[in-house]
Amino acid sequence: MSRLNDYDKAVETYEPVLGLETHIELDTNTKMFCGCSTAFGAEPNTQTCPVCLALPGALPVANKAAIEATVKIGLALNCHIAEWTRFARKNYFYPDMPKNFQTSQYEEPLCENGYVEVAVDGVDYRIEIERVHLEEDTGKTLHVGGATGRIHGATESLVDYNRAGIPLVEIVTKPVPGTGALAPEVAKAYVAELRDIVRSLGVSDVRMEQGSLRCDVNLSLNKPGEEWGTRTETKNVNSLRSVERAVRYEVRRQSALLDDGVKIIQETRHFHESTGETSPGRSKEEATDYRYFPEPDLAVMEPSREWVEELRAGLPELPRKRRERLQATWGLGDKEMQSVVNADAVGLIEATVAAGTTPTGAVKWWLGELSRRANEAGAELGALAITPEQVAELQGMVDDGRLNDKLARQVIDGVLAGEGSPVEVAAKRGLEVVSDTGALEAAVDEAISANPAVAEKIRGGTHAAAGVLIGAVMKATKGQADAGTVRKIILEKLG
Amino acid sequence: MSTISREEVAHLARLARLEVTDDELDAFAGQLDVILESMKTLAEVDTDGVQPTSHAVPLVNVFREDRPQPSLPRDAVLAGAPDTAEDRFRVPRILDEEA
C-alpha cells in the first residue's frame, strides 16, 4: 500500500485540480444502434441481436431518442449544441466490446462548452463542461475461478452482452482548479448536481447502484503558483461517497509521493469500494492509441436550430431553480436547506410532503433519525428501505397521537427490517400509544400505591416529583403511554 | 530508405492483436514500404479547403425510432460461440487490466 499523507496537511502544501468524466446510461426503450431492449436485470444474453453482438455483416442505426436525450442534457448543462457532428470509432480490443471498437464521438461532440454551478459551504463553484457526447456501453464480464470474483486471480471470465450497446452519455469537465481543501466535497456536489439535472430531464434513472451513472475522477496536485501536476484517472467510482473518498485518497497518496520527490505518472487507477483505496491499472502507453476515425457506417448529424430551440423550450424546471422554490415553500433557512442538499434529501422530502405531511415533519425524519441510520449503514439516504410515503405515514401517526417519537423509532426499525408499512409494523409489534384512559388510570393507581412517599410529595405541591411516577407508568405500559396524558392523570388524582 | 521498420510492424501487429512470425515481419515490412511509397504521392495533392467525402450521397440525420425489435433467441446467440458457460460467452482469463 502507498504511504499516505494526512489530508489536512496535504492540502496545506498542494492545490488539487479536479477533472470529472461521468458516464450516464440513458433510459431509452432500445439500445443505441439496434432495437434490443435495455431493461435492467434480464437473463444473460437475451437482449442481443446481430448488431449488438457484432455478428459479421450487421450494421448500426442511431436511436433518435438517444440523440434527443443527449441534446437535452447538453442544454441543461448550458452547452452549445453542435451544428454538425458525427460518430467515430474508438478502436481497442476488449471482450466486453463486441466490435472491438466503441462507437463514440471524437473531435465533434454533440454538445460543448457548458457549465454547472454547485454550492459547497455556501460558496458557489462553477464547473466548466468541456463536452457531452454520445457513445455505447459495453457488456458485463463476470470473473470466475478467483477467490473474490475479481479479475485478479480469476481463471476465466464470462461475458453477457445485454448491456452492450445501451446508449451512454459521457460528460467531461474542464479541469477544475481552486477548490482547495474542499475538492472532495466539490467533486461530490458536482456529481450529485449532474445526477439531479439528468434525473429532472427524465432521460435516465441515474441509479449509481445499478451502474447507470459511473464516474472517473481525474486529480493532480501542484504547489501554489506552480504549473498543474500530472494527473491520474481513477476509474470505477460509483457512488457519491466514493467520489469524495477517491479524491481524498488521491490527494493523500499523490502528496506523499511528491513530498518524497517522486514524479506522478499519468495512469489509470482503479477505486476499491471496500477499502477506499486506488490501485494502478493499465498504463497509458498502450492504451492511448485508439486509432479514432469517423464511423463510416453512420451518417453525420446536423441538429437543426429549430429542433434545438424546441427542446430548450421544453426543458423542465432544473434542480437549482427547484431547490430555490422548495426552500421558499418549506420555509427553511439557508443553512437548513444546505443540510437538506448535503444529505441528498431534497427529492425525498419533496415526495414526503407530497404524500401529505408537513415540511417540518419530513425534514425532521430525513435529516434526523433516517440520516443517522444511513450513516451507520454507510449507505446513501435514498438507499434506505423506507419510502417517502412511509415516512409521511409515520409522521401522520405521530400527529394523530398514535405514536410518540420513541415508538416511532421502533416502527422505523420494523419498516427497515422489511416488516411492512408503519401502520402494519405498529400493529404487528403492538406499538401504539395507550389512549385508553381507564387502563392508564389503573396504571397510575398502581404507581401511586407502589410509591407512597413520592405521592405524598406531589400532594404537598412538589409537582416535579411526578416524573418518577410517569417513569413507572411508562415502564409498566412498555413506553406506549403518552407522557403528557399520564402526567395530567397523576396531577388530577394527587393535585 | 525504409519507411516502416520491422519493429514498427511488430508494434502494429500487437495493436491489431495479430501474432506474426519473424518471416511475416520481414515480408510485411518490405511490402508495406512499397505501398506506403505510393501513398506518399497523396501528400503532393493540394486539398486546402477541400471537405472530405465519405459517401456517394451526403446523408444527414439518419435515425431510428426508439421502438423495440425482437432480440435473437439465446440459443441462437450462443450457438456459434467457441465456448460458453452459465448462458454466457466463456473466455480465458483476462491478463491486461485490473478491473
Place this chain on the structure above:
Amino acid sequence: MSDRIVDKTAAELAADIREGRLTAVAVTTAFLDRIAAVDGTVKAFLHVDREGALATAREVDEALARGEELGPLAGVPIAVKDVVVTKGLPTTAASKILEGWIPPYDATITERIKAAKMPILGKTNLDEFAMGSSTEYSAYAQTVNPWDTARIPGGSGGGSAAAVAAKMAPLAIGTDTGGSIRQPGAVTGTFGAKPTYGSNSRYGLIAFSSSLDTPGPVSRNALDGALLHEVISGYDPRDSTAIDAPVPPVVAAAKAGADGDLSGVKLGVVKEFDQTFDAAEPGVVEAYRQAVEQLAKLGAEIVEVSCPSFSYALPTYYLIAPSEASSNLARYDGVRYGLRAGDDGRHGLEEVMSLTREAGFGPEVKRRIILGTYALSAGYVDAFYGKAQKVRTLIKRDFEAAFERVDALISPTTPFIAFKFGERTGDPYQMYLADLYTIPTNLYGGPGVSVPVGLSEGMPVGLQVMGPVMGDDITYRVAAAVESTQDTLLADTAPEIEEQ
C-alpha cells in the same frame, strides 16, 4: 446446345418457368447437376445447398400451379458470394476465422432473393474477406477461370464470376469494393455491375470497407443483370448509408440498349487512363479501342474528358479500404463465433485473441490490417485517412465535371487479361494494379458495369461503363448496346469444360 437449360439466360428461364414450359425444379436440378459435373474442376462453390434450392423451386412450382403471381425471377436459381450472410447456410468470407459459422440471420439482400423466390444454389468462393483480385487468397479453394484453368478467375468475386461463366448458375451475387464484381466479370467474359453505393443494402454483407462495399449482380448479359439488380436494390432502413430513393429503371434501360441505338448519347474517354495504356496489355487496349469504334458506330458521340485526380485513386483506395478493414475485422477475436485458437489453459485472453487471428487470417488480410492499423495509428489519421477522404472529394468533382459534359464514361475494366496463378501474389502492388480503372468509381460512389467486348490471347476483355450517382440506367443501356453488336454473347463462346 441451346436446348440445354443451363445455356439459357435468366430472362429466358424466368419466362419458361412463368409460362409453364419448364418447372423451377427442372431448372434448379439442371444447374445443380451442372455444378456436380464441373465444379470439381472450376471450384467456384464453397458450399452447395441442393436441398434448400430444390425446396424453393418446389414452392415456386406449387405457387404457380395455384395461379399465384410471382416476381420476375421466381424459380431462377442464383449463387451467392460467401461474403453475404445467409441464415442457416455456412458463411465464411472464405476465411478460416469463420469456418463453421452458421449465421442466425439473413442479409437484406438474402431476404430479397428469398422473397423473390429464387432458389439459392450455394455460396461462392472469393478472396478472403473480399481482399484480392484473383481469388488466390481464399482460405479454402482455388477457383479457376473456365476459359483457361491455368488462369485466375479474377477477384475478389472469382467464384461468382466463374460459376456464371461455367454455367453453374444463371445469376450470382457479387460485392464490389474496388472492382470485385467488374474485374472478375471482365476476365471471365461475364457481365457484372457495381450499383450506386447506397442504392442497395449492405446489411448482412460482411464488411471489408464500409464506405466502399457495394453488392451487385453477376450475369451472362446486361438484361439478366438488370433483372437481378431490381430484385436486390432499394432502400433499407437497417443500413444508415442507404439512399431513400427509387431504384433507377435498369431493366427498361437494358431493353432500350438492346436496340443498338446510342444516338444522342455522349460517352467520355478519360485522358488520364489513356496515359496508362503503355503499362496495360496491348491486346486489352486493342479490344477496348475497337469497342470505342463500335460505340461510335451505334451513334454515340465520343468525347475526351480529363479527370486529373484519377491518378491518385489507387493510393487513396489503399488508405481508406485497409483503414476501415482493420477496424471492421477487429470483431473476429474468437469470443462470440468462429475460430478460437490457443485456448489450452496456458494462454490468457489477449494471447488467445492474437493466436486466433494469426491462425484465422491469411497473408493478404493480415497485410491490410497492419497497413490500416498503421494509417490510423497515432499521428497519422489526418495525414492518411483524412487526406484520402479529401482526395476522394477531388475524384468525385472530376466525375461530376465529366458528367456535365457526357452521359457516361468508358474505359477498359482492367489493364490485363486473366493472369496465371501465382504471377502476382508475390508482389501485392502488382496485384493492386488490376483495379486501376475500377477503383475511381468506388471512391466516387457511382455505378459501374463491365461488359465483355472481345478477346485478347483467347481470353475475355471487358469494357467498363461508369455512370453518375443514381444513374445506373445509362450504364446498362450502353452495355446492352455493346452486346447488340455481338452475334453471340461472348459468355456463350467459352470453351466447354469437361463434365465429370
